Amino acid sequence: MSKAKQNTEIEFQAEEMPKKNKDKRRIRVRSIIDGSVLENESVSKNIGYFIFLAALTMLYIANNFHTEKLVRKEAQLKKISKELRAKQISKSFELMKSIQQSQVISKINESGLGLKEATQPPYILKITDE
Numbered sequence: 001m002s003k004a005k006q007n008t009e010i011e012f013q014a015e016e017m018p019k020k021n022k023d024k025r026r027i028r029v030r031s032i033i034d035g036s037v038l039e040n041e042s043v044s045k046n047i048g049y050f051i052f053l054a055a056l057t058m059l060y061i062a063n064n065f066h067t068e069k070l071v072r073k074e075a076q077l078k079k080i081s082k083e084l085r086a087k088q089i090s091k092s093f094e095l096m097k098s099i100q101q102s103q104v105i106s107k108i109n110e111s112g113l114g115l116k117e118a119t120q121p122p123y124i125l126k127i128t129d130e
Contacts, residue, residue: 031037038044097103108115 031040038047043050098107105117
């Protein structure tokens with residue numbers, strides 16, 4: 001066969017092939033809006049799968065919100081922890097400074113209690129049982 005005859009046969013065969021009815025398979029926006037897409041056989045077969053996907057999507061969104069809430073709370077707790085640590089360090093420094101011997105003596109003298117610093121070292125009392 002000649003090339004021209006082959007080309008025309010191929011073209012002729014291509015024209016004779018039945019066209020697939022894409023209108024029945026194609027899901028259009030209008031059919032989704034008016035709900036007629038649910039009447040489609042392929043959609044009704046897989047309705048369980050679609051429900052499963054919708055449930056997974058909702059779980060994913062809920063998990064995302066929960067995670068974001070935890071991250072915000074963690075940041076807030078870190079901020080509070082830093083503030084409390086700074087307070088603890090400053091209070092600890094004040095306490096250490098206030099219990100020094102020189103500070104205790106000056107506070108006693110300021111209060112006017114009449115106490116004096118001991119000049120003799122302490123001694124041990126011995127109690128005998130008679």
